[in-house]
Amino acid sequence: MQATAEIADRISTISVSSTMKVSADAERLRREGADVVDFGAGEPDFPTPVNIKEAGIKAIGANFTKYTNAGGTQELREAICERHKIDFGTNYSFSECMVTVGGKHAIFNLIQALINPGDEVIIPVPYWVTYKDVVNYAGGVCVFVETDEYSNFEVSAEIIERHITPRTKLVIVNSPCNPSGAVLSKAEFRAILNVTSKRDIFLLTDECYCHFLYEDKPFSIAALPGAKETVVVAGSLSKTYAMTGWRIGFALAPAPIIGAMMKLQSHSTSNPTSISQKAALEAMRGPQDSVPQMLAEYRRRRDFVVDRLRAIEGVTILAPKGAFYAYPNVSVAFRGERVQNSLDFSSELLARQHVAVVPGEAFGTRNHVRISYATSMTELERGLDRLDKFIGSLRI
């Protein structure tokens, strides 16, 4: 018997994360000796701040190396609530908070805890890859809501309302958005909450990039009066504190939902890593100056990338208002047999110029590629020179 025949059906509802696939392809080329410029990875190139690393080392020294409570230590859960209150003016208590193994895990736990087969989940396009697969895995139905570059990729309350049916259970909003960098205005976010809360539909706000805003001040929809009843916050320390490998995220939600998510977590990971929890505690309670420092550097890179892309004839790009991704429309280069869409574009770019980008198809659009500028200026210069050359060669 073939082993593949034994794989459970629900695994066939999901696919390998395309961003991880790009990194794997780039890594393979690198191992073969190629000089690859990697714009695929969605992670800060900065090291974790020293005070946070030291807290982790101290935790090991103090033998804080055992199981903790499934939802994280009480002190960390309290510290997360405090931090969220200081940053956004929310008012969560420890029973409405849990620590997870990265923000991705908060989203996974929530969707498995909330979505029954056939329940509909509204997801604006372009979307972060994981939402779709996690909803499918739970047997839910993804209802995609298109946005486009002409409206700055911003989803509106009105368009969300048009997609609501009696089966709608959850709406997902990610602002700033990975991949487009779009940021929802406070007024529009409030209007979306109005639409969902009056129908008792949950609103998942993925705040992964909430501190990386170039124009507006960070805010959380969960701070609005009454919002806590239907809003679930998925938070992450990965990007804010350059802690991707430590795998710490969190959820803020009504206590019964946290209870359900914790039950699931207790049977999967048991708890987030104890050592990482101590480092996270320092991130929450220690100095915060590394965050604006990183933001200033991302802004410099964003301006450089946007200018360089706009200088390539036919390429269009909205200046990202947040996060650290550029999402240019490169359809000007879809010519000839080999490059007809952004998938072809990305694989030819990697093969011919050794530059890794993520094709828009991974995020639900055909004409774009995602460029992560969480990399050094030198790499950005090298990679954009090559991209320019590649598009020029397709034009001939």
Ligand SMILES: Cc1ncc(COP(=O)(O)O)c(C=O)c1O
């Ligand atoms: C939009 C968005 N949400 C959540 C996450 C989860 O990050 P982590 O699991 O590292 O906390 C990511 C990571 O890339 C992301 O881009």
